[in-house]
Amino acid sequence: MQPQPTGTTEQPAPSHSSPHIVAYLLDSTSSPPPLPPPRAAMPPAGSLTAEQLSFFDANGYLVLEPFSGEEDVQALRDRMAELIAGLDDGGADGTQHHRMEMDDYYFNSAENISFFYEDKAFGDDGCLKQPKELSIRFVGHALHEHDPVFKKFSFSENISSIFPSLRYKRPAIVQSRYIFKIIHTYIHTEPPSCTGLWFALEDATVNNGCLWAIPRSHKNSLKIRMIKDENGTYFDRPTPSYDHKEFVPLEVKSGSLVVIHGNLVHKSAENLSPTSRHAFVLHLVDTEGCEWSKGNWIKRKTAPEAIYVSS
Structure with a gap:
């Protein structure tokens, strides 16, 4: 993995850190939606150093290692174990969770805590x-909204202090995921208005499905867009193909955070090892002066809560 800067010395953010809004999640030409009262005051600006911001701008990702202590890691893992223990073991109730990702159960999960099983997890019975x-x-x-343990971490000063450096005025979490051992390969393309936070709850290596990214790929325009409208759910163009040689592995220790630019091409290979690789993932957007795109798959009934509001 490429060496990266560390530290938290306060520095002013360069102009390139200003978020750019495009019509995938957000549309900067529209009026802002009604917003809930602010949750917290804006934290001190400049939590990332000038060196870290320069690396992030050049490469599209940044590893903060360590980011959080073992106490936070264990709290999230223990809470998820409790949630899973409270689930039924199968049968009719269990089958309702086993749906393809593009069905109503998936889309209705935007404001819920929903459980998604492996494709072949259920038998014929x-x-x-x-x-x-x-x-x-x-x-x-929506673990970050409805579960107190995950909400405490998601709205912590550790998380919120990242975004003043990126010139976010009213960042809000639009989705969260707790990811387990076995996942399928994905290549994510998000709008530049979105920043992903990938928090490692276990060591992530090339053997158990760590993140892979193409450095500097965020400087290219958005190559594919998923749309959900009256015509159904579809992609606006064929999925791009990438040479695996372009990707670099982002191996991290438990407690590390990977900050991901919204346009960065990245993926996570299927974990075929006996070693699990749990992670908690957040996606945030700046809601200041922006409106949710009608084509976005997330159809919220209420506006997402801001983690802070700048003055």
Whole structure:
């Protein structure tokens, strides 16, 4: 993995850190939606150093290692274990969780805590083939809103202090995911208005499905857009192909945070090892002066809560 700057010396953010809004999640030409009261005052600006900001601008990602202590890691893992223990073991109730990602259960999860199982987790009788803790693919997409343990971490000063450096005025979390051992390969393309935070709850290596990214790919325009409208859910163009040689592995220790630019091409390979690789993922956008795109798959009934509001 490439060496990266560390430290938290206060520095002014360069002009390139200003978020650019495009019509995938947000549309800067529209009026802002009604916003809830602010949750917290804006934290001190400049939590990232000038060197860190320069690396992030050049490469599209930044590893903060360490970011949080073992206490936070264990609290999130223990809480997820409690949530899973409270689930049924299968049958009719279990089958309702086993849906394809593009169905109503997935889309209705935007403001819920929903459980998504592996494609072959259930047998013909509708029951799980393995224990539920080995069958779940991920949990999403509103842990940060509805669970007190995950909300405490998501709205912590550790998280919020990153965004003044990136010149966010009213950042809000639009989705969260707890990801387990077995996941499928994805290449994410988000709008430049979105920043992803990937918090490692276990060591992530090339052997157990760490993140891979193409450095500097965020400087290219958005190559594909997923749209959900009256015509259904579809992509506006074929999925781009990438040479694996362009990707670099982002191996990190438990407690590390990977900050990901919204346009960075990145993926996570399927974990075929016996070693699990849990992670908690947040996506935030700046809601100041922006309106949610009608084509975005997340259809919220209420506006997302800001983690701070700048004066």
